[in-house]
Amino acid sequence: MSRQNDLGIAETHTVTISPPGGLQLECGESLQAVTIAYETYGKLNRDRTNAVLIVHALSGDAHAAGFHHGDRKPGWWNGFIGPGKAFDTDKYFIMCSNILGGCKGSTGPSSIDPSTGKPYGLRFPLISIGDMVHCQKLLVDHFGIERLLSVAGGSMGGMQVLAWLTRYPGQVRSAIPISTAIRHSPQQIAFNEVGRQAIMADIDWKSGDYYEGPPPARGLSVARMVGHITYMSDISMHDKFGRQRKDCIQPFKFDPDFEVEGYLQYHGENFVKRFDANSYLFITKAMDNFDAGRGKPLHHLLRGIDAKVLVLAFKSDWLYPTYQTKEIARACKLAGIEASYCEIDSTYGHDAFLLEIEEETHLITHFLKKVYNGYEVMTDNAGI
Amino acid sequence: MSRQNDLGIAETHTVTISPPGGLQLECGESLQAVTIAYETYGKLNRDRTNAVLIVHALSGDAHAAGFHHGDRKPGWWNGFIGPGKAFDTDKYFIMCSNILGGCKGSTGPSSIDPSTGKPYGLRFPLISIGDMVHCQKLLVDHFGIERLLSVAGGSMGGMQVLAWLTRYPGQVRSAIPISTAIRHSPQQIAFNEVGRQAIMADIDWKSGDYYEGPPPARGLSVARMVGHITYMSDISMHDKFGRQRKDCIQPFKFDPDFEVEGYLQYHGENFVKRFDANSYLFITKAMDNFDAGRGKPLHHLLRGIDAKVLVLAFKSDWLYPTYQTKEIARACKLAGIEASYCEIDSTYGHDAFLLEIEEETHLITHFLKKVYNGYEVMTDNAGI
Incomplete structure (x- = not known):
């Protein structure tokens, strides 16, 4: 552009x-x-x-x-x-x-x-x-x-x-x-609740008092992945990924095989760098209420x-x-x-x-x- | 019946x-x-x-x-x-x-x-x-x-x-x-992948070697919650829950407020008692492949x-x-x-x-x- x-x-x-x-x-x-x-x-x-x-x-x-x-x-x-x-x-x-x-x-x-x-x-x-x-x-x-x-x-x-x-x-x-x-x-409440549960399930969340240690990165990443799926459509995912497999050697059974998995994981992990998990909890709750x-x-x-x-x-x-x-x-x-x-x-x-x-x-x-x-x-x- | x-x-x-x-x-x-x-x-x-x-x-x-x-x-x-x-x-x-x-x-x-x-x-x-x-x-x-x-x-x-x-x-x-x-x-792959990521994000998952300790209950529960949302429809959720709030005192800010949240949490937690998290990984992968x-x-x-x-x-x-x-x-x-x-x-x-x-x-x-x-x-x- x-x-x-x-x-x-x-x-x-x-x-x-x-x-x-x-x-x-x-x-x-x-x-x-x-x-x-x-x-x-x-x-x-x-x-x-x-x-x-x-x-x-x-x-x-x-x-x-x-x-x-x-x-x-x-x-x-x-x-x-x-x-x-x-x-x-x-x-x-x-x-x-x-x-x-x-x-x-x-x-x-x-x-x-x-x-x-x-x-x-x-x-x-x-x-x-x-x-x-x-x-x-x-x-x-x-x-x-x-x-x-x-x-x-x-x-x-x-x-x-x-x-x-x-x-x-x-x-x-x-x-x-x-x-x-x-x-x-x-x-809509249900999708938000899953995100919140994923964050609160993360051992690093520590009831919200994690600011002196590592953030609940895995939980927030999963929450963002759920979000991403709901932001796209069945058609747009088809258009973007199809069933294209990732072009790499997978040393681990449950590494992403499909492009769509890699995309979600990348965006989930990236989100952690720029967003606070507690904000995610409070904001989604405000939306639901x-x-x-x-x-x-x-x-x-x-x-x-x-x-x-x-x-x-x-x-x-x-x-x-x-x-x-x-x-x-x-x-x-x-x-x-x-x-x-x-x-x-x-x-x-x-x-x-x-x-x-x-x-x-x-x-x-x-x-x-x-x-x-x-x-x-x-x-x-x-x-x- | x-x-x-x-x-x-x-x-x-x-x-x-x-x-x-x-x-x-x-x-x-x-x-x-x-x-x-x-x-x-x-x-x-x-x-x-x-x-x-x-x-x-x-x-x-x-x-x-x-x-x-x-x-x-x-x-x-x-x-x-x-x-x-x-x-x-x-x-x-x-x-x-x-x-x-x-x-x-x-x-x-x-x-x-x-x-x-x-x-x-x-x-x-x-x-x-x-x-x-x-x-x-x-x-x-x-x-x-x-x-x-x-x-x-x-x-x-x-x-x-x-x-x-x-x-x-x-x-x-x-x-x-x-x-x-x-x-x-x-x-469909994306929803399964979120479930797998939730399981593997659980500290109790231990790369699948959790059988001598506690299972990755929180991760599996989140995976099941995602599943449950996809099994229902927007209409059936409306019919079942509406925006009905749970009839109880909530000592904690992020306890379930809405019926739908309580339902998902209950079914997520219950699933853990009857299902093995590694099976969830292997079976969903078989579906995706x-x-x-x-x-x-x-x-x-x-x-x-x-x-x-x-x-x-x-x-x-x-x-x-x-x-x-x-x-x-x-x-x-x-x-x-x-x-x-x-x-x-x-x-x-x-x-x-x-x-x-x-x-x-x-x-x-x-x-x-x-x-x-x-x-x-x-x-x-x-x-x-």
């Missing part, structure tokens, strides 16, 4: 915010202060009306676009953010922050607990998607932005988008939830909200099947919100939200332009 | 067979002798023409029907085997044996290696589905049965059915492969075979999607074999082959009767 539309060097900044009385969490506990790692791209205009917040998925971070010094790989949504891209940095001011509970600069279970001087581990409070969004709200306030032009994200990012809509309805002009759900199905409707049908909470919504989904996504994204669009309609639902015919499975750059760019560009210019949004491409 | 059609007490027997020169395995190694655990139900007729071999899936065993002394739960396919049932013991002589590589009485990695006096562990040879079927053939020969009326099984059992057809074509009058595949897709066509299109190997085939599949089975079972039926047709393909509209996912007793009984009863009476088999219910 050409780098001509890329942003060049990007940098992660941090800000530590101590709300009066501390950050109150939904579980009832609080944190004295919260550090938020973030990146921004483009320029905030004088009226502060061109800010778009990008929210990341389970293993994402604040580094959504551009290149960190010395890195050969750009941020996780680089294809979408930059001059002339879907989130056009010539027009918009793009922000992305690492979630609360994460391990890429924001406060999380690997952060130092000021009351003990040691990493929180399992003493970190049970955070929620709402708490993550609360922190993003503090960051947005910190920039003096009263109303976001848009909030956009896929997977768990999409959950945060829904939480923004229902919690801070006056502060978002539009929202783009992608490949996500109002709440997890038992199958999430219910955008907070016990009620979602449209009850959406009523009267003045925001436009673009819901994107992908046909081969079996982790977040399209019936779940349709439910979001339906709730918007029931609440009288202007919403469009677009189902993209991709074979990439759940990963599609990171990969179908062209199709998504077309839809997002058009949508954001209309919102920014105050026009009415386009109509559906799918009857729901 | 009424026990009136049940077989009453069943017993597992074993036979040890030492073929001249040992049991030659496909990997090139051999076993001096092989012990086979088996059960039989009904009576073999004078001509020995009424024998049906039932072949089991990954975690099954020889105990397909009836009750073991003191047990409250019957064999794994009890709904299908007994007087008046699909495999009618008033008419047919039913046999079921534990596979080679298993841990329920047949020779497997937990058996004693005669050359060392200790359990094989990873020194057990890499067995194949063909080797399993070879052992079943020895058992069938042991009973003096020249030709089986039928071979039937689901999932990995279905693979054995296909191996019977292609390896011993003269010795089967009919075959019933259910919810299975000619060969594993990368997605299996290719019924042995590198060629399956219909090449099926040409000229005089057997009738009934292929059963279930719409909600996403682990063995119906496109895979259709490929089996198509290969039979291309080879000129009389084959029927029936797709049952079940919501149970892959588990359906164990649960859709009524529908399957109807189809199997009819099919077996025709084969037994030498009539022509019925035609398709689905255009493939």
Whole structure:
């Protein structure tokens, strides 16, 4: 891919915010202060009306676009953010922050607990998607932005988008939830639970107090392998691997034979270098506990909200099947919100939200332009 | 369920067979002798023409029907085997044996290696589905049965059915492969690989030499949890669990909150009591390596075979999607074999082959009767 539309060097900044009385969490506990790692791209205009917040998925971070010094790989949504891209940095001011509970600069279970001087581990409070969004709200306030032009994200990012809509309805002009759900199905909970069990089964996990020794690498690697399978589709795995065998001598019976095994193992092991196992536990639990409707049908909470919504989904996504994204669009309609639902015919499975750059760019560009210019949004491409 | 059609007490027997020169395995190694655990139900007729071999899936065993002394739960396919049932013991002589590589009485990695006096562990040879079927053939020969009326099984059992057809074509009058595949897709390999990695990540696994200490219980439990998710469907999980929370006090943050988590954990932990982790490794590897066509299109190997085939599949089975079972039926047709393909509209996912007793009984009863009476088999219910 050409780098001509890329942003060049990007940098992660941090800000530590101590709300009066501390950050109150939904579980009832609080944190004295919260550090938020973030990146921004483009320029905030004088009226502060061109800010778009990008929210990341389970293993994402604040580094959504551009290149960190010395890195050969750009941020996780680089294809979408930059001059002339879907989130056009010539027009918009793009922000992305690492979630609360994460391990890429924001406060999380690997952060130092000021009351003990040691990493929180399992003493970190049970955070929620709402708490993550609360922190993003503090960051947005910190920039003096009263109303976001848009909030956009896929997977768990999409959950945060829904939480923004229902919690801070006056502060978002539009929202783009992608490949996500109002709440997890038992199958989605089950896949997350297997990942958690794999981590907690690792002898190195030590009830979360592993920061002075080796991390629970094998458990986290298995958790990531499970995740990877669910992010791809039967077809995309066929296309990528087939039944191709690995081209090497295997000294050991249960070494990977097939390409797909080697791929999973490689990505599992690699993940350990960049992710904290306790963060994996806390974040997946926040996803499983999430219910955008907070016990009620979602449209009850959406009523009267003045925001436009673009819901994107992908046909081969079996982790977040399209019936779940349709439910979001339906709730918007029931609440009288202007919403469009677009189902993209991709074979990439759940990963599609990171990969179908062209199709998504077309839809997002058009949508954001209309919102920014105050026009009415386009109509559906799918009857729901 | 009424026990009136049940077989009453069943017993597992074993036979040890030492073929001249040992049991030659496909990997090139051999076993001096092989012990086979088996059960039989009904009576073999004078001509020995009424024998049906039932072949089991990954975690099954020889105990397909009836009750073991003191047990409250019957064999794994009890709904299908007994007087008046699909495999009618008033008419047919039913046999079921534990596979080679298993841990329920047949020779497997937990058996004693005669050359060392200790359990094989990873020194057990890499067995194949063909080797399993070879052992079943020895058992069938042991009973003096020249030709089986039928071979039937689901999932990995279905693979054995296909191996019977292609390896011993003269010795089967009919075959019933259910919810299975000619060969594993990368997605199926990937799920098995995650299970294997979970086992091998367990510190108690000790490269397979754990028989004198605790077994790799946590790893095997995680492997089983992954399996369980793939055996159910999104719908069946919804129906069974919804987002129901567990009705108990949770002293620990990451204890199961949701019913589905508790269910998976319970079944994972329970599995450890009845299954050997090394067997899990060897058997799943045999599944992944299996290719019924042995590198060629399956219909090449099926040409000229005089057997009738009934292929059963279930719409909600996403682990063995119906496109895979259709490929089996198509290969039979291309080879000129009389084959029927029936797709049952079940919501149970892959588990359906164990649960859709009524529908399957109807189809199997009819099919077996025709084969037994030498009539022509019925035609398709689905255009493939």
